[in-house]
Amino acid sequence: xxxxxxxxxxxxxxxxxRWGNNDWPPCIVDHVYTITDVEVHSQHTKVSLKGMVGKFxxxxxxxxx
Numbered sequence: 864x865x866x867x868x869x870x871x872x873x874x875x876x877x878x879x880x881r882w883g884n885n886d887w888p889p890c891i892v893d894h895v896y897t898i899t900d901v902e903v904h905s906q907h908t909k910v911s912l913k914g915m916v917g918k919f920x921x922x923x924x925x926x927x928x
Contacts, residue, residue, distance in 0.1 A: 864910060868898045868926050875923035883907040886917030895927065 864870070872890040880887050883904060890896060890912075900911040902918060909918040 864898055864901050864908065864921055864924070864926055866898055866900055869895050869928050870898060870910075870912075870924035871895055871927050873923055873925055875920065879920045879922055882920060883909065885909060885920045888912075888917070888919040888923055889915060890919075890923075896924070898924075 872888065872892055872894055874892050875888050883906070897913040898910050899913050901921075902909040908921040910921050910924060911918055
């Protein structure tokens with residue numbers, strides 16, 4: 864995943880959100896979003912999305928480009 868990628872929201876469990884202290888994604892399953900920033904950590908990756916405040920667990924999204 865990189866800035867500018869379009870991703871689809873797969874859904875997110877509380878455990879996925881809590882891992883690494885991510886924010887809860889205010890997203891709709893199967894909708895497309897654009898990544899604006901990627902923050903790689905040793906055991907997880909956080910993504911920021913265009914037009915949204917917060918950092919979200921990357922496992923909740925799939926690149927579609």
